[in-house]
Amino acid sequence: MTDKARxxxxxEHEWIELINDDYVRVGISDYAVEQLGDIVFVELPELSAELEAEDEFATVESVKSTSEIYSPVKGTVSKINSALEDEPEKLNEAPFGEGWLVEIQSSEPVDVSGLMDASAYDEYVSGL
Structure with missing residues (x-):
């Protein structure tokens, strides 16, 4: 499991983990998973898909609703978590671990200044 502090x-409840200056892993938060309930289907992008920041790149369906997932960075999808196709419940079980969605090779250095760290995010969701 990835340390949430990293x-x-x-x-919109997506998270990124900086692997290096221009490579990130993307998932959705425990709060988002809790709001969705039991996840039954995950649709991920194709490998090598080109994304702009804020592009919709995935869909997560639960017994309660369907949610679109947006890319926090511009870049190319370099890896998908294909295990979610057969085991979407991994998102419920470990949203910061085995439930990650994609890895993206950013076309520019990743700027996290517009994102919240874990502490700020926890404060943000406590007000929702």
Whole structure:
């Protein structure tokens, strides 16, 4: 499991983990997973898909609703968590671990200044 303190969050509840200056792992937060309930289907992008920041790149379906997931960075999808296709419940079980969605090779250095650290994100969701 990834240490939540190493992650940065969007207001839409995506998280990124900086692997290096231009390579990130992306997932959705424990708060988002809790709001969705039991996840039954995950649709991920194709490898090598080109994304702009804020592009919709994945869909997560639960017994309660369907949510679109947005890219926090511009870049190319370099890896997908294909295990989620057969085991979408991994998102419920470990949203910061085995439930990650994709890895993206950013086309520019990743700027986290517009994102929240774990502490700020926890404060943000406590007000929702």
């Amino acid at each position: 992650l940065y969050f969007t207001e």
